[in-house]
Amino acid sequence: MLRERVDGVVLYRFGGLGGADGLLHAVLTRIGGVSHGHCATLNLGHTVGDDLANVEENHTIALGALGLEPGQTVSPYQVHGARVGVVGRAHLGTVQPATDALVTDAPGVPLLMRFGDCASVLFFDSVRRVIGMTHAGWRGVAVGSVPATVRTMTERFGCNPADLWAGIGPTIGPCCYEVGQEVVTAVEAACPPGTKATHDVNGRTHLDLPGAVRAQLRAGGVEQIEDSGLCTACRVDEFFSHRAERGHTGRFGIVMELLK
Helix, strand or coil: CEEEEECCEEEEECHHHCCCCCEEEEEECCCCCCCCHHHCCCCCCCCCCCCHHHHHHHHHHHHHHCCCCCCCCEEECCCCCCCEEECCHHHCCCEECCCCEEEECCCCCCEEEEECCCEEEEEEECCCCEEEEEEECHHHHHHCHHHHHHHHHHHHHCCCHHHEEEEECCECCCCCCECCHHHHHHHHHCCCCCCCCEEEECCEEEECHHHHHHHHHHHCCCCEEEECCCECCCCCCCCCCCCCCCCCCCCEEEEEEECC
C-alpha cells in the first residue's frame, strides 16, 4: 500500500486503485487526531469510551484531509452480520442500522466504515461504476458478509464478479490471532471445501482471517484481489487493535467515494 501524510493525517491507499479515474479512497490510521489515552489520536468510534467532542473533531480532521465534510457520509452500525445496504444520495448523513456492508453506484456518496481488527473489504467495478465496502470479522465471514456483498453488486447493479477489484485492508493477521476450535469450525464451514484457514504458531491455533476472505472472494468469482498485508495487532503504532489492546482501544476509518 502507499502511505501518505495529508494535513497531519496519516493514511494509506491501495496501489491497485492508483489509476482509477473518478474514485476516492483512503485507509485512515490512528494518527492525526485529538483524542487521548487508549483512543489516541484519530479515533472515529463513538462507542469506545472516547470523549464525543473529540470524536466529532476527529471526523472533521479526517474527512477534511480528504476534502469531505462531516455529516455528508453514509455509515453502518456494524453488528457482525451480513446485511448489505444499497445507498444513494438520499442516505447522506445517515447511519444504516444493523448493517455490515454498503454499496452504491451514486457519485458523491462517501461510504465511511470503522475498524479495529476485523477485515475491511473494498470493492470497485470500473465497468459498471459501482463501489462497496464490507466489515468481515470471523463472525462476518461465518455468516457470509463478503459473498453477500458480491451477490448484491451482481444482482442490483449487474456487476460481473470478474470485473470486480477487491482490496483487503489492515486486519489482524494469522501471526497474532489465536482462536478456539469453534471459531475455526465456523469460518471453514463458510469457505469453499478444502479451505484451511488456520496456522500453527508455537503449537497454538491461529486464524488466517484475510486468507478466509480471499477464499470467499475467489469462490464468488472475484479474481482481482489486493491484500494490504498490514496486521493491526503488529502495528498498533498506526492502527487500533481490539485484540492487541485487550478491547480498550478506538476505531480507525476507511472512506470510499465515486466522484461526481
